Amino acid sequence: xxxxxxxxxxxxxxxxxEYECDEDIVTDMLKIMRIINxxxxxxxxxxxxxxxxxxxxxxxxxxxxxxxxSKAKWDGFRKKNLKLWSLFQECAGVFRLRDISFxxxxxxxxxxxxxxxxxxxxxxxxxKSRVAIVIRGVQGTGKNTFTDVLCxxxxxxxxxxxTDIEEITGNFNSVIENKSLIVLxxxxxxxxxxxxxxxxxxxxxxxxxxxxxxxxVARRDSQNVTNLIFISNNYxxxxxxxTDRRDLVCxxxxxxxxxxxxxxxxxxxxxxxxxxxxxxxxxxxxxxSQANLQVIPMTDAKKDIQKVTKSPVENFVVKYLKQLKxxxxxxxxxxxxxxxxxxxxxxxxxxxxxxxxxxxxxxxKCTKKIGYYKLKPGLIQDYESIKDEKNEINDDDExxxxxxxxxxxxxxxxxxxxx
Numbered sequence: 444x445x446x447x448x449x450x451x452x453x454x455x456x457x458x459x460x461e462y463e464c465d466e467d468i469v470t471d472m473l474k475i476m477r478i479i480n481x482x483x484x485x486x487x488x489x490x491x492x493x494x495x496x497x498x499x500x501x502x503x504x505x506x507x508x509x510x511x512x513s514k515a516k517w518d519g520f521r522k523k524n525l526k527l528w529s530l531f532q533e534c535a536g537v538f539r540l541r542d543i544s545f546x547x548x549x550x551x552x553x554x555x556x557x558x559x560x561x562x563x564x565x566x567x568x569x570x571k572s573r574v575a576i577v578i579r580g581v582q583g584t585g586k587n588t589f590t591d592v593l594c595x596x597x598x599x600x601x602x603x604x605x606t607d608i609e610e611i612t613g614n615f616n617s618v619i620e621n622k623s624l625i626v627l628x629x630x631x632x633x634x635x636x637x638x639x640x641x642x643x644x645x646x647x648x649x650x651x652x653x654x655x656x657x658x659x660v661a662r663r664d665s666q667n668v669t670n671l672i673f674i675s676n677n678y679x680x681x682x683x684x685x686t687d688r689r690d691l692v693c694x695x696x697x698x699x700x701x702x703x704x705x706x707x708x709x710x711x712x713x714x715x716x717x718x719x720x721x722x723x724x725x726x727x728x729x730x731x732s733q734a735n736l737q738v739i740p741m742t743d744a745k746k747d748i749q750k751v752t753k754s755p756v757e758n759f760v761v762k763y764l765k766q767l768k769x770x771x772x773x774x775x776x777x778x779x780x781x782x783x784x785x786x787x788x789x790x791x792x793x794x795x796x797x798x799x800x801x802x803x804x805x806x807x808k809c810t811k812k813i814g815y816y817k818l819k820p821g822l823i824q825d826y827e828s829i830k831d832e833k834n835e836i837n838d839d840d841e842x843x844x845x846x847x848x849x850x851x852x853x854x855x856x857x858x859x860x861x862x
Contacts, residue, residue, distance in 0.1 A: 444500075446474060447491065448471070449491050450490065450512075453471050453515065453527070454514065457515050460517075468517075473537065473538065476508075478535065485504070486504070488501050488508065513527070515527050564624060566726070571649070571669070572670050572736050573736065574736055575644075577675075577690050579676075580694060583701065590603060592722070593624060595719065596722060596723060601622060601626075602618055602625045603626045603628070605618065605627050611625070611643075616656055619647060619653060620665050623670060624669075625670070629675050644671075648671060649689065652665070653665055679748050685757050685825045690739070690745065691742075692745035693742065746828070755783055756792040760793075760797075760818065761826055767817065767818040768817070770800065770816070771817070774814075776793070798816075798819055799815070800817055
């Protein structure tokens with residue numbers, strides 16, 4: 444679309460006899476049109492829209508495409524008075540699209556995004572993906588429109604408007620039974636009241652069997668086929684740990700915010716009679732055999748959430764990552780521990796992240812060995828991915844040494860506090 448070349452330019456080059464052979468014409472035609480290979484061929488042709496002053500795509504039927512390509516004629520090497528439509532039919536194979544992909548700056552995200560959510564659930568009903576998608580963005584960017592379509596496509600096996608996480612992780616959780624897709628819409632921020640629910644969500648995302656508790660019915664075990672999508676305007680809709688391997692976080696762009704005409708066209712397309720039939724067919728036929736659902740790309744949005752939701756011990760590890768990779772003395776680590784943790788709590792939590800070693804102190808003749816905390820090798824990459832080298836979070840601002848700050852007396856008369 445960035446190239447302004449259109450059918451009009453091809454017709455002008457034919458009129459000026461600038462083409463030396465048929466292959467040159469086909470090369471230029473490939474710049475402006477393609478065929479979507481479906482039951483009935485659909486033609487995509489690029490044209491310049493003078494109202495918006497940019498190129499756009501037209502979706503054409505067979506008759507409409509033939510009418511447009513029959514205007515220009517030229518004398519070829521084999522035949523005289525040829526039409527573009529005739530040449531197009533001879534070379535139709537090179538114009539056919541085998542697949543359609545979404546273009547984005549984060550290709551890995553959209554690869555897995557299409558792979559598991561759109562196609563995996565449809566092609567493998569009753570099988571869990573063990574990955575949850577978190578869609579974060581400002582209001583008016585189409586998050587609900589997107590998830591509503593998916594839920595309507597799976598009507599009866601989906602829930603599209605769960606706003607209270609207690610419905611899934613609370614005492615009564617029958618809503619998740621026999622649901623292949625659940626959309627958690629605008630959940631309360633975990634930092635306000637719901638921090639402990641994040642651990643329960645891990646079970647819903649990954650476990651194959653879930654304990655169902657329904658009112659006035661005995662508890663029972665049920666197959667867990669639920670896949671989750673979180674959508675929220677909140678900057679931090681869920682808690683994501685540094686070692687997380689379950690969440691894919693996407694930040695929705697705001698390019699079409701306030702563009703009501705754009706969303707009107709989308710809703711008109713959704714309301715067409717054959718929309719869901721065509722969408723289901725597309726998902727069923729899409730080849731996702733090469734998609735690895737366990738390889739979740741790290742996005743900037745996920746890093747932001749991880750930085751906000753880090754525990755005091757994780758903040759400590761990120762801040763002193765360099766020392767912990769080499770080995771940090773236990774006494775030194777305790778001296779720098781977060782203030783909100785007791786020494787016992789700090790040691791217990793750090794033990795899950797670091798290995799404990801005893802060795803001689805460097806440059807010391809003493810035979811007594813000193814204890815060291817060393818970050819476990821398997822966790823180094825996780826913490827390096829969320830470490831912001833340019834702007835490290837300093838959790839000990841209140842412990843800054845102010846002894847070199849000069850006190851300037853305020854000698855004015857009156858009840859004025861000295862600064």
